[in-house]
Amino acid sequence: MIDQAMITSESAQGLLDDWMPRRELAGINGVSSDTLKRWETRRIGPPCIRIGRKVLYRRGAVRDWLLEQETRKTAGRGRAGR
Template sequence: MTDQTMITAETGAIAHEGLLDDWMPRKELAGIIGISADTLKRWESRRIGPPCIRIGRKVLYRRGAVRDWLLEQESRKTAGRGRAAR
Protein backbone atom coordinates (compact mmCIF):
# COMPACT_ATOMS: atom_id res chain seq x y z
CA MET A 1 0.00 0.00 0.00
CA THR A 2 1.36 3.45 -0.88
CA ASP A 3 1.19 6.55 1.26
CA GLN A 4 -1.60 7.78 -1.07
CA THR A 5 -3.95 4.99 0.01
CA MET A 6 -5.16 3.80 3.38
CA ILE A 7 -7.72 1.35 4.72
CA THR A 8 -10.53 3.02 6.62
CA ALA A 9 -11.12 1.60 10.08
CA GLU A 10 -14.92 1.42 9.89
CA THR A 11 -15.42 -0.27 6.53
CA GLY A 12 -12.08 -1.78 5.63
CA ALA A 13 -12.40 -0.08 2.23
CA ILE A 14 -9.39 1.50 0.58
CA ALA A 15 -9.61 5.30 0.49
CA HIS A 16 -7.55 7.28 -1.99
CA GLU A 17 -6.49 10.48 -0.29
CA GLY A 18 -6.20 13.43 -2.59
CA LEU A 19 -7.73 11.73 -5.63
CA LEU A 20 -10.33 14.45 -6.15
CA ASP A 21 -8.41 17.37 -4.61
CA ASP A 22 -8.18 19.19 -7.95
CA TRP A 23 -11.91 18.80 -8.67
CA MET A 24 -14.92 20.68 -7.32
CA PRO A 25 -18.68 20.15 -7.58
CA ARG A 26 -20.93 22.52 -9.51
CA LYS A 27 -22.34 24.18 -6.38
CA GLU A 28 -18.86 25.04 -5.11
CA LEU A 29 -17.77 26.55 -8.42
CA ALA A 30 -21.01 28.52 -8.65
CA GLY A 31 -20.33 30.03 -5.22
CA ILE A 32 -16.74 30.88 -6.10
CA ILE A 33 -17.58 32.74 -9.31
CA GLY A 34 -20.81 34.24 -7.99
CA ILE A 35 -23.41 32.63 -10.25
CA SER A 36 -26.10 30.03 -9.64
CA ALA A 37 -25.59 26.31 -10.10
CA ASP A 38 -28.50 26.46 -12.57
CA THR A 39 -26.53 28.92 -14.72
CA LEU A 40 -23.58 26.51 -14.81
CA LYS A 41 -25.97 23.70 -15.74
CA ARG A 42 -27.39 25.82 -18.57
CA TRP A 43 -23.88 26.70 -19.77
CA GLU A 44 -22.97 23.01 -19.77
CA SER A 45 -25.93 22.16 -21.98
CA ARG A 46 -25.00 25.00 -24.37
CA ARG A 47 -21.28 24.11 -24.18
CA ILE A 48 -20.29 27.68 -23.34
CA GLY A 49 -19.06 27.30 -19.77
CA PRO A 50 -15.96 25.77 -18.25
CA PRO A 51 -15.31 22.12 -19.12
CA CYS A 52 -16.65 19.53 -16.74
CA ILE A 53 -17.01 15.79 -16.30
CA ARG A 54 -19.90 13.67 -15.09
CA ILE A 55 -19.65 10.75 -12.73
CA GLY A 56 -23.18 9.44 -12.57
CA ARG A 57 -25.26 12.45 -11.53
CA LYS A 58 -22.29 14.29 -10.05
CA VAL A 59 -20.75 17.06 -12.17
CA LEU A 60 -17.15 18.03 -11.41
CA TYR A 61 -14.93 20.85 -12.61
CA ARG A 62 -11.13 20.66 -12.59
CA ARG A 63 -9.66 23.77 -10.99
CA GLY A 64 -6.94 24.14 -13.63
CA ALA A 65 -9.46 23.85 -16.48
CA VAL A 66 -11.65 26.51 -14.87
CA ARG A 67 -8.61 28.82 -14.57
CA ASP A 68 -7.78 28.22 -18.24
CA TRP A 69 -11.39 28.92 -19.23
CA LEU A 70 -11.40 32.18 -17.25
CA LEU A 71 -8.16 33.28 -18.94
CA GLU A 72 -9.69 32.45 -22.31
CA GLN A 73 -12.72 34.63 -21.49
CA GLU A 74 -10.37 37.45 -20.53
CA SER A 75 -8.38 37.19 -23.77
CA ARG A 76 -11.59 37.16 -25.85
CA LYS A 77 -12.72 40.32 -24.08
CA THR A 78 -9.42 42.17 -24.58
CA ALA A 79 -9.07 41.00 -28.21
CA GLY A 80 -12.30 42.82 -29.10
CA ARG A 81 -11.11 46.15 -27.68
CA GLY A 82 -8.84 46.94 -30.63
CA ARG A 83 -11.72 47.65 -33.00
CA ALA A 84 -12.66 51.20 -33.84
CA ALA A 85 -16.18 52.31 -32.96
CA ARG A 86 -18.45 53.13 -35.88
Protein backbone atom coordinates in the same frame (compact mmCIF):
# COMPACT_ATOMS: atom_id res chain seq x y z
CA MET B 1 1.33 -9.06 4.62
CA ILE B 2 -0.07 -5.83 3.09
CA ASP B 3 -3.79 -5.10 3.39
CA GLN B 4 -5.03 -4.23 -0.15
CA ALA B 5 -8.11 -2.33 1.15
CA MET B 6 -5.86 -0.08 3.21
CA ILE B 7 -3.70 0.78 0.19
CA THR B 8 -6.75 1.53 -1.96
CA SER B 9 -8.23 3.78 0.72
CA GLU B 10 -4.97 5.71 1.17
CA SER B 11 -4.46 6.29 -2.55
CA ALA B 12 -8.07 7.39 -3.06
CA GLN B 13 -7.95 10.11 -0.39
CA GLY B 14 -6.38 12.76 -2.63
CA LEU B 15 -7.92 11.58 -5.88
CA LEU B 16 -10.52 14.35 -6.13
CA ASP B 17 -8.52 17.13 -4.46
CA ASP B 18 -8.23 19.13 -7.70
CA TRP B 19 -11.95 18.85 -8.48
CA MET B 20 -14.92 20.87 -7.20
CA PRO B 21 -18.68 20.37 -7.48
CA ARG B 22 -20.90 22.75 -9.44
CA ARG B 23 -22.27 24.40 -6.29
CA GLU B 24 -18.76 25.34 -5.13
CA LEU B 25 -17.80 26.81 -8.50
CA ALA B 26 -21.06 28.76 -8.63
CA GLY B 27 -20.28 30.30 -5.24
CA ILE B 28 -16.73 31.22 -6.26
CA ASN B 29 -17.77 32.76 -9.60
CA GLY B 30 -20.87 34.48 -8.25
CA VAL B 31 -23.24 32.77 -10.67
CA SER B 32 -26.00 30.28 -9.95
CA SER B 33 -25.73 26.53 -10.40
CA ASP B 34 -28.46 26.86 -13.02
CA THR B 35 -26.28 29.26 -15.01
CA LEU B 36 -23.41 26.77 -14.98
CA LYS B 37 -25.84 24.05 -16.04
CA ARG B 38 -27.04 26.24 -18.92
CA TRP B 39 -23.44 27.00 -19.94
CA GLU B 40 -22.68 23.27 -19.94
CA THR B 41 -25.65 22.61 -22.22
CA ARG B 42 -24.56 25.38 -24.61
CA ARG B 43 -20.90 24.31 -24.34
CA ILE B 44 -19.77 27.82 -23.44
CA GLY B 45 -18.76 27.28 -19.81
CA PRO B 46 -15.71 25.75 -18.22
CA PRO B 47 -15.08 22.09 -19.04
CA CYS B 48 -16.56 19.58 -16.63
CA ILE B 49 -17.04 15.86 -16.14
CA ARG B 50 -20.02 13.86 -14.94
CA ILE B 51 -19.85 10.99 -12.51
CA GLY B 52 -23.40 9.73 -12.35
CA ARG B 53 -25.45 12.79 -11.38
CA LYS B 54 -22.46 14.62 -9.95
CA VAL B 55 -20.81 17.33 -12.08
CA LEU B 56 -17.19 18.20 -11.27
CA TYR B 57 -14.87 20.94 -12.50
CA ARG B 58 -11.08 20.68 -12.40
CA ARG B 59 -9.62 23.81 -10.83
CA GLY B 60 -6.83 24.11 -13.40
CA ALA B 61 -9.29 23.83 -16.29
CA VAL B 62 -11.50 26.52 -14.76
CA ARG B 63 -8.47 28.83 -14.42
CA ASP B 64 -7.57 28.19 -18.07
CA TRP B 65 -11.15 28.88 -19.14
CA LEU B 66 -11.21 32.16 -17.19
CA LEU B 67 -7.94 33.28 -18.81
CA GLU B 68 -9.38 32.40 -22.22
CA GLN B 69 -12.45 34.57 -21.48
CA GLU B 70 -10.18 37.45 -20.52
CA THR B 71 -8.19 37.08 -23.73
CA ARG B 72 -11.34 37.01 -25.88
CA LYS B 73 -12.72 40.12 -24.18
CA THR B 74 -9.42 42.01 -24.57
CA ALA B 75 -9.03 40.99 -28.22
CA GLY B 76 -12.55 42.18 -29.05
CA ARG B 77 -12.22 45.68 -27.54
CA GLY B 78 -10.67 47.33 -30.59
CA ARG B 79 -13.61 46.46 -32.82
CA ALA B 80 -16.41 47.56 -30.47
CA GLY B 81 -16.42 51.21 -31.48
CA ARG B 82 -16.33 50.65 -35.24
